[in-house]
Amino acid sequence: MKKNKNIIFLFLCILLFSITTAYANERYVFIKSKSLSQVDVLINGFKQSYSKAEVSVLDLEGKRNTGKVKTFIKEKKPSLIICLGSLAAKTTVRVEKNIPILFAMVINYKRQKELVQKNVTGVSMEIPAAVIFTQFKMIFPEIKKIGVPHSPVNSKEIVSDSIVATNKIKIKLIAIEVQNPSEIEEKLILNRKKYSGIWMLADTKLYNRKTTALQELIKYSLNQNLPLIVFSEAFLKRGALFSVSINYKSLGSQLALISRKIVLDKIKPSIIPVASPIGTYTVINKSVAKKIMGNKINDIIYANVDKIYAEDED
Amino acid sequence: MIRYQCKTYVRLIVFLTILLLNKFIYAETIFIFHPEGKSSQIQTVKTDLTNYFKMINVNAEFYFFAKREDFDRSVERFDPELAIVSSYYYYEMKENYNWKEILSGYNNEKKSYKKVLVSFKNLNDFRQLKNNSLASVQLDTASLNTYMRMIGVSQSEIRIVSVSKDIDAIMALGFEQVQGAIVTRSSFNQIENINPDATENLKILLELSETEHPKVVMFPKLKKIKIYKISFANINKDKQNISILRYFGITDFK
Numbered sequence: 263m264k265k266n267k268n269i270i271f272l273f274l275c276i277l278l279f280s281i282t283t284a285y286a287n288e289r290y291v292f293i294k295s296k297s298l299s300q301v302d303v304l305i306n307g308f309k310q311s312y313s314k315a316e317v318s319v320l321d322l323e324g325k326r327n328t329g330k331v332k333t334f335i336k337e338k339k340p341s342l343i344i345c346l347g348s349l350a351a352k353t354t355v356r357v358e359k360n361i362p363i364l365f366a367m368v369i370n371y372k373r374q375k376e377l378v379q380k381n382v383t384g385v386s387m388e389i390p391a392a393v394i395f396t397q398f399k400m401i402f403p404e405i406k407k408i409g410v411p412h413s414p415v416n417s418k419e420i421v422s423d424s425i426v427a428t429n430k431i432k433i434k435l436i437a438i439e440v441q442n443p444s445e446i447e448e449k450l451i452l453n454r455k456k457y458s459g460i461w462m463l464a465d466t467k468l469y470n471r472k473t474t475a476l477q478e479l480i481k482y483s484l485n486q487n488l489p490l491i492v493f494s495e496a497f498l499k500r501g502a503l504f505s506v507s508i509n510y511k512s513l514g515s516q517l518a519l520i521s522r523k524i525v526l527d528k529i530k531p532s533i534i535p536v537a538s539p540i541g542t543y544t545v546i547n548k549s550v551a552k553k554i555m556g557n558k559i560n561d562i563i564y565a566n567v568d569k570i571y572a573e574d575e576d
Numbered sequence: 577m578i579r580y581q582c583k584t585y586v587r588l589i590v591f592l593t594i595l596l597l598n599k600f601i602y603a604e605t606i607f608i609f610h611p612e613g614k615s616s617q618i619q620t621v622k623t624d625l626t627n628y629f630k631m632i633n634v635n636a637e638f639y640f641f642a643k644r645e646d647f648d649r650s651v652e653r654f655d656p657e658l659a660i661v662s663s664y665y666y667y668e669m670k671e672n673y674n675w676k677e678i679l680s681g682y683n684n685e686k687k688s689y690k691k692v693l694v695s696f697k698n699l700n701d702f703r704q705l706k707n708n709s710l711a712s713v714q715l716d717t718a719s720l721n722t723y724m725r726m727i728g729v730s731q732s733e734i735r736i737v738s739v740s741k742d743i744d745a746i747m748a749l750g751f752e753q754v755q756g757a758i759v760t761r762s763s764f765n766q767i768e769n770i771n772p773d774a775t776e777n778l779k780i781l782l783e784l785s786e787t788e789h790p791k792v793v794m795f796p797k798l799k800k801i802k803i804y805k806i807s808f809a810n811i812n813k814d815k816q817n818i819s820i821l822r823y824f825g826i827t828d829f830k
Contacts, residue, residue, distance in 0.1 A: 311738060393747050396771045400743065403770070430773035515738040516753075519709055522735060540711065540748040541739040543616075565822050568740050569616040573819065 289316045290521060291340040293331060293354055295347030295367075296324045300510045304346065304366070307514025312522065322350055332357050341525045344517055345384075348374065355379050362524045362531045366517055369464070371536060383524075383531040385516055387508065389493075390538050391424035394461075394506045395433050397544055398491055401504065401563045402459070405489060409457035411438040411446055411479065413467035420463060435461070443473035450482055459489040462497070487554050498547040498571045503554065505545045509568070512541020545569040603635040604798075605656040609647045609665055610790055611716040613823045614740060621823045628817055632807055644716060657798040660824070663688075663788035664719050674796045679808050681789030681826035688789065689825070693727060693782040694749060694764055695756040702782045703728045708755035709735040711745035715758075723758060723784050743767055750774035758784065790824045 290308075294301050309317060320334045331353050335343065342362045345351040351365040355376055365384035371377055377384070398405070408428075412421050425435045436456045440449050446468065450460070460483050462469070462476075469476045480501045483490035492502040516539065523529045544567040551559055564570050606625075613621075618640050629636045639654065641647040644665065650656075651673065659675070666675060680687055693702060693710075706729045715723070717731075724731050737754055739745050742763035749757040750771075761780070768775045792808050794801060811817045812828040821827055 307738065311736065390747075390751070392771065392774065393744075396747065396767065396774065397743060399770045400766065431771045509740055509744070512737065512739045512744065515736075519735050519737050519754075537753055538751060540737055540753055541744050543740065561818055564818075565825075566741070566743075568614055570620070570819075573620050 288314050288525075289318075289338065289340045290342050290344060290525075291334065291338050292317065292319045292344045292346060293334070293350040294319065294321050294345075295349035297321055301346050301367070303510040304514040304517070307511035308344075308518045308521075309514075310511075311515040312518035315518070315521070322353065324349065326353050328353055328357050335361065342521050344521070351384070352376050355382055364517060364520060364524070364531070366513060380530075380532045383520070383534045383536055385513060385520070385537050385539055388420075388538065389506055389508065389542060390427060391435075392427040392431060393538075393542060394491065395428050395431055397506055397542065397566070398504060399431060399433065400566045401546065402489060405459045406432060407434045407436060407457045408459045408461050408491070409436045409438050409450065409453060410461045410463060411440050411449060411468065411475075412463050412465050413441070413443075414439050416467040417463050417465045440468060440475075443468050443470075443475040446475045447478045447482055450479075454486075457488075459491065462490060462492045462502070464493050484550070484553075489554055495543070495545045495569070495571070498545055498550075501547070501550060503547050503550045507543050507545075508539045509541030509543040513539055516540045543568050545571050547571045548573055603637055604658065605654050606636050606638050607641065607647060607650065607654075607656045607659040607661075608638060609641045609644065609659065609661045610824060611642060611714055612662065612825070615642065616740075617819065617823050620819050624817060624820050628811065628814070628820070629807065634803060634807065644718070655795075655797070657795055658804055659793050659795070660790055661793060662716065662719070662790050664722065665716065666791045666793055668718060670793070673793075675793040676796075677791050677793050678801060678805050679792040679829040681791065681824050682828055682830050683789060683826045686789075688786040690761050690786050691723070691758055691784040692761050692764060692780045693723075693756055693758055693784060694746065694778050695781045696749075697777050697779045699755075699781060702756075705729065705756050706733050709737060710756040710758060711737045711739055711748040711754045712758040713740060713742060713745065714738050719787070726784055727782065746778070747774060749778060756781070789826045792829055 292305055305317065305319065309315065318338050320330065322330065326349060335358055340361060342364060343354055343358060345354045345363060345365045346367045348368045351368050352374065354363055359379065360381060363382045365371065365377060365382065367387060368374060368384065369387050371384060371386055410421055421435070421437045425437065428435050436453060438449050438453050440446050460479070462479060480490065480497070484501045489504065490502040492505045494507055495505045498505055520534065520537070523534065524531055546564065546567045548570050622638050622640065625638050639650065641650065666677065669675065683689065695705065705727060721731060724734065737748065739748065742759040745757035745759050746764060746767045748754050764780065808829040812821060
């Protein structure tokens with residue numbers, strides 16, 4: 263009788279152990295650099311795709327606080343840490359060398375050498391040129407030559423990679439080197455005959471608060487009736503035609519997929535390459551489209567985008 | 577000239593008929609459940625629907641739902657008169673709600689559309705997708721279940737990455753970030769045409785069942801059926817309403 267009791271006790275212990283282990287396997291933490299609406303959308307996308315996951319969130323409120331991160335990790339004992347933003351990623355990789363870390367929303371991650379660590383992988387912020395221009399071609403199939411003003415110091419590599427990628431979809435990118443941001447208009451005029459549209463890269467050397475290159479670029483594209491493709495919806499308000507940016511809900515879903523590969527399938531982060539974002543969010547500026555295309559515009563193009571500016575403004 | 581005049585008269589007659597039928601109407605509640613629609617367009621569609629019905633003197637309030645649970649809960653609370661719902665949801669719930677279909681969505685004369693399962697050329701059996709990942713636009717649980725049954729896996733045996741457009745699903749597959757994509761055949765053909773490089777290693781592995789476009793359905797309490805039937809059937813006459821039809825992926829209601 264006593265022997266039976268012991269067996270039952272042992273069985274219960276094993277059961278309890280397996281339940282708690284399984285429970286711990288589903289625990290994920292998000293560490294965010296600061297509060298942003300995109301971050302909330304991303305976390306919701308993660309939860310919707312992975313409803314079994316137990317999720318906790320730490321907000322660094324824009325401060326590099328290693329102590330706060332350490333305490334949080336110690337308290338939550340997560341199976342995986344997801345860092346949103348450069349500050350969160352850099353702070354976390356410094357204090358955690360074992361638990362898998364996934365980063366996202368880190369601009370130009372290749373330049374962040376600290377993120378190269380065996381327990382770290384992530385999703386980049388850079389949407390591949392092939393994706394951007396496949397979307398663009400669905401809307402404006404007749405535009406085949408696109409000028410790309412860029413600072414060679416910052417963006418030469420991106421431009422040469424993009425030229426190869428877009429060649430395959432029969433779009434010719436014309437690299438326009440701009441050493442000094444104040445020369446942007448001059449360089450655009452100089453190359454004017456070579457292109458019929460412009461692609462604005464996220465080139466911080468050209469476009470920043472200290473330069474007027476952005477204003478000049480938008481003004482030039484409007485004056486010349488040239489489609490301007492940008493990386494953020496915010497520029498549409500100022501006169502750009504088409505934006506392709508990251509869909510944060512899809513990014514959350516993509517992070518959920520990679521998380522499960524690491525936690526459930528036991529694939530090491532070191533052998534998972536940093537991925538490009540899967541989902542895009544496209545917006546078209548209807549009034550600029552009408553201005554550029556005139557009567558040639560076909561309403562069907564609006565079915566291929568996520569949002570029509572300013573029609574779908576909340 | 578004569579043709580133009582005829583068209584104007586027809587519009588005038590439609591407008592007057594609606595006005596007459598609508599003489600004593602009060603604010604009615606219309607529910608919309610179309611999870612495949614783009615959420616970023618809901619606000620525009622809501623405004624355009626409200627304006628369209630206001631213009632023809634129909635006072636209607638529109639409520640959009642992303643989840644069936646919310647829809648079901650709100651039916652008890654708001655007691656709606658009418659709904660526009662995805663067809664699979666209509667077939668599933670029509671007896672439960674005593675729904676009667678009053679109009680069906682059409683896209684260029686086609687009542688239904690077909691989705692396909694796309695994967696890599698070296699994959700011969702769609703069951704090989706078990707324990708792998710798929711990209712797809714947001715789907716309701718029921719339609720996802722139907723597709724999963726056709727593929728021969730359960731929802732727990734496959735991981736879904738949710739995207740907002742078919743092109744994203746195809747490109748994700750092209751970049752080998754997922755092993756399959758559920759998209760419409762027309763989207764796949766379009767991308768194949770624009771970017772043959774992205775699709776050169778892909779093929780249609782399975783044709784999924786046809787799905788009808790959304791339906792306008794009435795709850796038993798709706799009295800003024802004709803008003804709504806005429807209004808929705810004429811919604812495509814005004815170019816202003818294109819956003820409404822685009823949201824439902826159709827060109828008209830019949």
